[in-house]
Amino acid sequence: MCLAVPGKLTSINAGDPLTRTGTVDFSGIFMTVNLAFAPEAAVEDYVLVHAGIAIGTINKEEAARVMQYLAEISQSATEDDHR
Amino acid sequence: MIFAGSNGPGSSQHSPGQQKIMLAHGGGGRLMHQLIDDLFITILVDPEYDAKHDAAICTAGGAKLAFxxxxxxxxxxxxxxxxxxxxxxxxTVNDLAMCGARPLxxxxxxxxxxxxxxxxxxxxxRSMRAAADRAGARIVTGDTKVVEFGKGHGVFINTAGIGRIDHGLEINPARIAPGDVIIVNGxxxxxGIAVMASREGLSFEPPITSDLAPLAAPVMALIEAGVNIHCLRDLTRGGLATxxxxxxxxxxxxxxxxxxxxPVSNGVRAACEILGFDPLYVANEGRFTAFLPPDDLDTALATLRAVDAEPHVIGAVSDAGSPLVTVKTLMxxxxxxxxxxGEQLPRIC
Amino acid sequence: MKYIDEYRVPRAAEQYVREIRRITRRSWSIMEICGGQTHAIIKYGIDRLLPKQLRLLHGPGCPVCITAAEHIDQAIELALLPNVIFCSFGDMVRVPGTSSTLLVARAAGADVRVVYSPLESVAIAQQNPRHEVVLFGIGFETTAPAIAMAVQQAQMLNLKNFSLLSVLALVPPAITTLLDDPANTIDGFLAAGHVCTVMGYREYQPIADKYGVPIVVTGFEPLDILQGIHMTVAQLERGAATVENQYSRAVTAEGNLPAQKLIRDVFQTVDRNWRGIGSINQSGLALRPSFGDFDALHRFTLGRSHSQPELRCISGLILQGRNKPHECAVFGAECTPEHPLGATMVSGEGACAAYFRYRQQKIEPGGSIKDITK
Known part of the structure; x- marks a missing residue:
């Protein structure tokens, strides 16, 4: 369900809140995306696009969590082994 | 029966006489194969010939021809x-080339x-003329029909082609052997993505251009280099997977x-992510897969590189198993x- | 692609699998709610990497699968009306209602257009003022804001020829329905990441508390899914049952507030019939009376659908995680993607379709899956 793909916001076109759009770069594919639900998104941010609409902004700090969590559980596993 | 399967939509409730052709019957997938197998081959094609090959191999006056x-x-x-x-x-040139025929x-x-x-x-x-010249083929006859406004889509074109096979290689799925390496030429x-994007108004930077190309030259180069090609197939609708x-x-x-x-370019990968496509099923018009004995692989790769192709080894033929394709995933x-x-459609799910 | 490729690194996946094996002591059944996750699990073979004690159940989170046949019948009837341009996502056009599909309707002359975004249907309505344009509004909370926006734009543009056939559905009521079933065997859930991008995850905590199940909001890439599984197993093994957020790069606790507001402004909750499951209280979104002019069911008079449940199909049990696709007697025989008998075969995201596409020929007669991991 619910295919949503992250892409980089490269420009924002002015417009009233419901029709505000921006250009999003998906690794070389440029698409005009509605930004009504991503009012905080700025140029260079990555937005998550579903059905032509940004439904959220990718949190850069949190993006590394998947690897951090893996490092933490592996670390605790190593500590267990040494105990 | 024309459409295999029993209890699906339009079959249990309706007689076959009410079934209709859908776009998916031309999409290169399973429905199209059912139509070809159950209707066209059964009724039309001389059983002596393998109509599912890219071209028929015929003989005339001692010459071996592909048609x-x-x-x-x-x-x-x-x-x-x-x-x-x-x-x-x-x-059409490429269908001839896939039999190892030089297009005439x-x-x-x-x-x-x-x-x-x-x-x-x-x-x-003009574009046809230039394409024929580049492929070394000659356009020698034709036909013109005009249909009423609204009954066509601008222009439809049919081509037929004859090529000559002047080597002893039998290039045929029957020669695919365990241990063969499988390559693609790029x-x-x-x-598929270039056509879809220009239809849907997507823009790419850098632009994605079709892989459309004549394949006679690389195939002839392989044959002349003495590569023992077991089988060739151009990748068209339905893509590599099909x-x-x-x-x-x-x-x-x-x-x-x-x-x-x-091998999948970044642009094609990104387009597939957005639209929910699998690149394995996206159409090509200048790509082919070749099956070769491993001993000939180095010669084949060097030969293809010399004609500006970027060949990749994508797999091998297993020595066991059943008639199917398996893929080793990234994981x-x-x-x-x-x-x-049927054809792939943009999806949101 | 940034924020995709990082989550497909095989070495990290191997490491995750090792860690999952290390912490798994008992047998657990974990349901991934979302069809997108099911698809990724089967496509990458993630379930094959897991220890034998872990069983992944494929949940009902596929809007295409759970759209009831009667709604597809309505869609087809609308599409076949003269003067109607019927807009649908590509996902829905192959899905059978009682006896037909939108693609078959198109072959019979209906003007069915595949749109990527609901907003395209608004543009089509502007460009075709003499036609009635109907949008097939399918999806869950992820898609609801986009559909709501299309309706609101049509209202702002004062379009008189645009309407919506809404079959939007909500995920949490389906989860509680599954858990209320005494026969359910679900120990924990991977909640659907993009649904939570829009809705946040506060509404899941009462479910975790009441039923004592861990719920981990999970993304869609292989490493996301593996981390989600690790977090769920870790909770199960220590006897915890709370809501955690694996997909923190895209999900916050409160979700997307402007999107939620627009959903509330445009829609109200209604009971919804789920294909394969039945009616679930307050699990659907329909247009509010103030948007009644845009409701296709108000604008057009439709006949009654005579959909009959297909008795041989066990998709209801599959959607509830009680059976696997290959355990069905008609799987791959009478029931195939061309001729689907039920919900889970109709969409590429459905569990049966995913098994058929990726595993069918490897499934031995009698239903056991031959191990192809060699």
């Missing part, structure tokens, strides 16, 4: 990297819609490919590759 035909209904008529004219010429003569049939701009027709015709999926599934079924062999080795697991039942 094929193809029709072109691409929308839009002009797309990045080509147009319906070059596609119509090279599509082509026929061209136009079905033109009333109101179509002559200037556009001129562009298409990155896959650019034609071509491989067809060959697995025709040869009775299990074909194993490695997802990581399948190291294995799964089956199947045909699609």
């Amino acid at each position: 094929t035909t193809d029709s072109f209904v691409v929308d839009p008529l002009f797309f990045p990297g080509g147009d319906i004219g070059s596609l119509a010429v090279w599509g 003569y082509l026929s061209v049939g136009f079905i033109i819609e009333e109101g179509f701009a002559i200037e556009q027709l001129q562009r298409i015709v 990155d896959i999926g650019r034609h 071509a491989l599934v067809e060959l697995a079924q025709a040869s009775g062999r299990e074909l194993c490919i490695n997802e990581r080795e399948i 190291g697991t294995e799964r089956v590759v199947d045909m699609l039942s």
